[in-house]
Amino acid sequence: MMKSISIRLKENFMKEARKLAELEMVDESVIIREALEKGMAEVKLETALEMFSKGKASTGEAAEIAGISVGEIMDEIVKIGLKPGITKEDIKGSLERALKAIK
Numbered sequence: 001m002m003k004s005i006s007i008r009l010k011e012n013f014m015k016e017a018r019k020l021a022e023l024e025m026v027d028e029s030v031i032i033r034e035a036l037e038k039g040m041a042e043v044k045l046e047t048a049l050e051m052f053s054k055g056k057a058s059t060g061e062a063a064e065i066a067g068i069s070v071g072e073i074m075d076e077i078v079k080i081g082l083k084p085g086i087t088k089e090d091i092k093g094s095l096e097r098a099l100k101a102i103k
Contacts, residue, residue, distance in 0.1 A: 041067070045076060053082055060093045070094040 009017075014028070017035070021028045048066035051057035052073075057065060063073040070093065077083075 048073060049076060049080060052077060053080075058087060058089070060087070060089055063094075069097070 009032075017028050017031045020031045024031070045066045045068070048057065048062040051065060052059065052062040059073060059077070060070055062077070063070045066073055066076075068076075070091070
């Protein structure tokens with residue numbers, strides 16, 4: 001279910017959204033929604049990496065926060081120069097999610 005909200009956006013953002021909407025021949029709201037969804041994914045990943053780097057989240061917990069797999073979060077952790085501290089629980093959780101995905 002979608003929920004409607006009102007927000008104020010900078011004119012430059014709206015100008016870019018209109019330009020992209022015209023190119024893709026879709027409504028501006030589609031472009032804005034995509035931008036917000038992609039931005040949320042980035043914010044989730046940044047939060048997960050910050051929590052992991054501060055020792056407030058395990059690899060598995062960071063993956064859950066970011067909404068990605070343990071393998072993907074490990075790649076991201078390595079990209080920022082940290083060591084992924086993988087545990088048995090992380091592997092078990094990843095395996096359980098993989099098994100659910102193939103059922």
